[in-house]
Amino acid sequence: MPPRSSRPRGEGRSLQHRVGRGYGRWAPPQPDAARLSAEDRRSRGGRGGGVAPGSGVRAGPRAAVAAAATTTVRAGFHREPRSTLAAALGAPTAVAAPAMGEEDYYLELCERPVQFEKANPVNCVFFDEANKQVFAVRSGGATGVVVKGPDDRNPISFRMDDKGEVKCIKFSLENKILAVQRTSKTVDFCNFIPDNSQLEYTQECKTKNANILGFCWTSSTEIVFITDQGIEFYQVLPEKRSLKLLKSHNLNVNWYMYCPESAVILLSTTVLENVLQPFHFRAGTMSKLPKFEIELPAAPKSTKPSLSERDIAMATVYGQLYVLFLRHHSRTSNSTGAEVVLYHLPREGACKKMHILKLNRTGKFALNVVDNLVVVHHQDTETSVIFDIKLRGEFDGSVTFHHPVLPARSIQPYQIPIAGPAAVTSQSPVPCKLYSSSWIVFQPDIIISASQGYLWNLQVKLEPIVNLLPDKGRLMDFLLQRKECKMVILSVCSQMLSESDRASLPVIATVFDKLNHEYKKYLDAEQSYAMAVEAGQSRSSPLLKRPVRTQAVLDQSDVYTHVLSAFVEKKEMPHKFVIAVLMEYIRSLNQFQIAVQHYLHELVIKTLVQHNLFYMLHQFLQYHVLSDSKPLACLLLSLESFYPPAHQLSLDMLKRLSTANDEIVEVLLSKHQVLAALRFIRGIGGHDNISARKFLDAAKQTEDNMLFYTIFRFFEQRNQRLRGSPNFTPGEHCEEHVAFFKQIFGDQALMRPTTF
Amino acid sequence: MAVAAAGAGSGPWATQEKQFPPALLSFFIYNPRFGPREGEEENKILFYHPNEVEKNEKIRNVGLCEAIVQFTRTFSPSKPAKSLHTQKNRQFFNEPEEHFWMVMVVRNPIIEKQSKDGKPVIEYQEEELLDKVYSSVLQQCYSMYKLFNGTFLKAMEDGGIELLKERLEKFFHRYLQTLHLQSCDLLDIFGGISFFPLDKMTYLKIQSFINRVEESLNIVKYTAFLYNDQLIWSGLEQDDMRILYKYLTTSLFPRHMEPELAGRDSPIRAEMPGNLQHYGRFLTGPLNLNDPDAKCRFPKIFVNTDDAYEELHLIVYKAMSAAVCFMIDASIQPTLDFCRRLDSVVGPQLTVLASDICEQFNINKRMSGSEKEPQFKFIYFNHMNLAEKSTVHMRKTPSVSLTSVHPDLMKILGDINSDFTRVDEDEEIIVKAMSDYWVVGKKSDRRELYVILNQKNANLIEVNGRSCQVHVAVYNDPSEHRQHDKAFSPALPPKWPAVPTARGDPAAALLTARLPWREGTAPRQSCPLGRCPTCTLCGNSVRGQETLCNAVQQHLLLGLTDSSPKAYLKDTRQTFGHMQVTGHMTDCIQDKGKAILALKNHISTQSPDLLRFLDFKYLCGIN
Helix, strand or coil: CCCHHHCCCCCCCCCCCCCCCCCCCCECCCCCHHHCCHHHHHHHHCCCCCCCCCCCCCCCHHHHHHHCCCCCCCCECCCCHHHHHHHHHCCCCCECCCCCCHHHCCEEECCCCEECCCCEEEEEEEEECCCCEEEEEEHHHCCCEEEECCCCCCCEEECCCCCCCCCEEEECHHHCEEEEECCCCEEEEEECCCCCCCCCEEEECCCCCCCEEEEEECCCCEEEEEECCEEEEEEEECCCCEEEEEEEEECCCCEEEEECCCCEEEEEECCCCCEEEEEEEECCEEEECCCEECCCCCCCCCCCCCCCHHHEEEEEECCEEEEEEEECCCCCCCCCCCEEEEEECCCCCCCEEEEEEECCCCCCEEEEEECCEEEEEECCCCEEEEECCCCCCEECCCCEEECCCCCCECECCCEECCCCCCCCCCCCCEECCCCCCCEEEECCCEEEECCCCEEEEEEECCHHHHHHCCCHHHHHHHHHCCCCCHHHHHHHHHHHCCCCCCCCHHHHHHHHHHHHHHHHHHHHHHHHHHHHHHCCHHHHCCCCCCCCCCCCCCCHHHHHHHHHHHHHHCCCCCHHHHHHHHHHHHHHHHHCCCCCCHHHHHHHHHHHHHCCCHHHHHHHHHCCCCCCCHHHHHHHHHCCCCCCHHHHHHHHHHHHHCCCHHHHHHHHHHCCCHHHHHHHHHHCCCCCCCCHHHHHHHHHHCCCHHHHHHHHHHHHHHHHHHHCCCCCCHHHCCHHHHHHHHHHHCHHHCCCCCCC | CHHHHHHHHHHHHCCCCEEECCEEEEEEEECHHHCCCCCCHHHHEEEEECCCCCHHHHHHHHHHHHHHHHHHHCCCCCCCCCEEECCCEEEEEEEEECCEEEEEEEECCEEEEECCCCCEEEEECCCCCCHHHHHHHHHHHHHHHHHHHCCHHHHHHHHHHHHHHHHHHHHHHHHHHHCCHHHCCHHHHHCCECECCECHHHHHHHHHHHHHHHHHCCCEEEEEEEECCEEEEECCCHHHHHHHHHHHHHHHHHHHHHHHHCCCCCHHHHCCCCCCCCCEEECCCCCCCCCCCCCCCCCEEEECCCCCCEEEEEEEEEECCEEEEEEEECCCCCCHHHHHHHHHHHHHHHHHHHHHHHHHHHHHHHHHCCCCCCCCEEEEEECCCCEEEECCEEEECCCCEEECCCHHHHHHHHHHHHHHHHCCCCEEEEEECCCCEEEEEEEECCEEEEEEEECCCCCHHHHHHHHHHHHHHHHCCHHHHHHHHHHHHHHCCCCCCCCCCCCCCHHHHHHHHHCCCECCECCCCCCCCCCCCCCCCCCCCCCCCCCHHHHHHHHHHHHCCCCCHHHHHHHHHHHCCCCCCCCHHHHHHHCHHHHHHHHHHHHHHHCHHHHCCCCHHHHHCCC
16 A cells, blocks of 8 residues: 555644545646645645544635545534525526627526535535535534535435544435445444434444445445445445345455446546556446556656546446546646547456546646536636537547637636625626636536535537538538437528528538438438337347437428428529438438438429429439429429420329329329220229229210210120120119110110120 | 441341432421512521522422412311322421421432342332421421421510521531431331339439538529430420430430540540549530630520420539430529539439439349340330330430331331321221231220231231230230230240340340330339340349440549559449449459450441440550
């Protein structure tokens, strides 16, 4: 075990040593000690702390601010729990920033933050990353503990005995069991399950002489203790009020980090602290993943390099767990600024360096992950940049280099109402200091201002990005990966087809291709799911899930309803452009082998007809660009008076459909092409079932006696063949025609029954 | 020359008689309004061919025509005489614009027989010529004139009679030499357009290409796209496209075949800049874009003369087998800069597109699969979209129009067509011709189909059945083809007699390989007509080349490189990864001696006149 005493400890600096872990703070470049503020120095001093014996509970206000820089934020303050609740639920605490330049801000703090009691000497504030809960512990719990989560607006409040300074307090998942660490050796538990004893019980860490650095709940009844000598994995038995050691592992630990989403704990080992050992927890098992080393930047000889906890974060990006390392600008190397290195931590296999995000600046940074975007806040300039690792970057064979997707912008200004016990609605809101040094960030998207008593979720606003990213292809790639993208994408599509902002056809084509690529992926997934269900695999394979339709799936009806139908209506659009756009969309659909819906075809036809472009229409039909369908054939038929060849096109289409034989006969009869109709129906073998009357009517209307004779004779022969007699049956209602025939050709012309 | 042309069509049937095909005797244009008074008759004549004819005879001939038309008008005021039959010749009258008359006098074909005493006896074949064919030729003369010069009336408005005369002289002097009256037939009546069969996706790609080019070169008003001399897209209206298509396929493209076939050292080739990025080049306009003095003159064409009367520059640009016509308003003079821009925008895209089409076409052909040869010949025409196809004609160029059937059969086809014109109803005509040939004509729903069958001892019912299959095959869509194919195959007689089939006649195979099954649609499924025969150029071993033209181009590409043939092949594969360069191509390169032999054999059997353009030694890199 390396001599930990070599590091600055919290001893003798009673206000800071309670600082648990410093990674959430602004991470300054390490060698640049001169730039550290007093607070920074304090909080750095507390790095790796949480083990030092607690001393004064009653810390000064400055200490509270400093303490806020840690996971275990604590301070003391008296206030009625209800007032906190009222502030949280009451008037919307966030007021939109002034309109000026608002379009430019693409990051914002959520409108309804979690509000809690400010950290102060008597009120200690803690944050639990697993449940995203803020604990406000007053007087060690004796005067009350208020727990607030982002989702539950009803805070949990309870009291507990003040048995000493609380170092760390966390609920297990589903708020079943409360764990409180008060000493460096033990953790106390208290059941919150109804019907279970609420008496506290205590667990001491197994390893002798070890100090507990902290603990993490991995399920509702499983907990991990991290000590400076290893980790211990316990199962809590609330009924027995005891814990059972499931597994433990010994190694020297400098600091640890927990990612609740993936249930992975990362332990820092070795003197340089840069060898990271991940552990994965799942349903009572603890598995050790391959350890890996973070390459530290070259540092001047005078300072000893080491990996600071605050420079590391863990987050899930696009479903994969990454370890994010903020590598500061090193003076010795000629790099242009700090960068974030993303190490991919797979479920199986070794951790691999995958992405490097170039920040191109130096100073103090903080990281968030929002909607699969890596957000890097820069305190010095009070701006943030975002990175999307799915966007194309420069690949050097092993690592992909990324640059910020967008120019750096501040988070949208945020205003809070004047806080205080006597807060009145009439009081005008005051702007909130952004990028404050008292901010603490947690993964994935949480920003806490302990001094103000707010917890925000960071959000990405997509609308402003539309104008900030001129490359439409890249914009689409970006938007399609976002959660709430549908309406924004549709507005981008409408915009690029508008008169003022018209994009060129290749750009439009790229956008359509990207949309349809997503659409096709979904359709394929849906299809294979349907096939699997049909094959009865659904029961055997629990992994089989119905594909989720994300907002990025924009189908034809979406594009038709929101984009194309309005676009086609625009009078000022040159029709050439309109048709080109429609064809481009149809081409794109075809390219992805998506069946084109008939309303799109109708839109094309409508546009062509409006501009008398019948020959174009003819050519499209000739090459089957507009797929056959009955509605389309009928539409064509209606165009015959404007464009005679439409008749032939329509009939051909009906013939090809092969389900529209009745329609064909009707069309032919309406054109007085009685023979043609008869030939057609005979050709498909349906002439035994047709109505003689219908054909005789049509033949009579032509006033062509010879034609009438031919048709009449045909049916006589049919009667003969089917019934052995040429006479019509009364059911056929042909008496009128028989009379007509006799009148013209005479009785003797009627066919005589042949006898065999 | 006349004998040679006739021989091509009638070789197998030639007798000891000497035959002289029909020939143009005279061609004149007049307007009776221009010299109504006696003594001023000469003023009526706007154009007269042959010009050498003595003035009085010109006046006499024009006067005669005028009289005949006037005379017949008394019987049929709305439809005056269209033609006049005499023993020696036939005259055709056409009034394309009010009071402007065009007259064409064609000499009847002659048979020179040896009488018993050895003296030659000349016999005029008065009934050989078909009115409809030559009336159509005459109408085409006008359409072609109008395409390049606008209407007569427009010329009168622009510069009076003198300008009109000048234009007529300039145009018809050359044009009449390209009339090949001996090889006019049914296809001249139709004046149809051959559409290239294509799958939907490739077609949409072409659409997309055209739209993009029209957007980036915004002065382009209309675009037409052709592949392999077959139309794929026309932005022009049907009637204008019809005549432009005729010009492109019978005049412009054949003229430009030659530089493509020429070796690099040839004088024609030398004018063309070696462009390594793409194979695009201008067929009209500047030959060399790098030459700052290059003239950017494009032919002018006149379209929509009935209403908008648009005057346009015709830019024809070609890359491999794909040709695009860009039409821009005549008021805008295209500059060299514009041409360079067009070249840089269109050239690379079109090169890729051309190889895409080629590849897709071959895939479709392979999917249609069958090697079965067509066992009959047919001509198909659809009045609605002017789609035509023919397995009868082997090549359509201004100089030769080869048909693979006897002229008598062609005449029967013409007769049937004339019968069809008389009635509007759908009908069907079956003709028993000489030596076991049957000709079936069908007309239905504004479509016409003519089938030539050859079957020993066939009876009417059999012929009817067979032609029904053809009918079904040609009319129906690909999805139905398959069913019918199955349904009808057993009915085919085991041994189908030898109409010169594609196997037997390589040139025919080549030609039929280029003919689409349906107007403009891909033969996705097999076609009962005998399917699309694959190219026999290299015994099916060359893939990615569907026509002789392409094959020659492939080989010529060799000639364009300075690198070794092997390195070149590698490059070609890289550039055209999707174009399969295999089989024969590789053989050619690996075995130079063999390559010469193979190539020579192919070319010489298929088209002797292509042979002389090829510098084999150069192509194959052998000294």
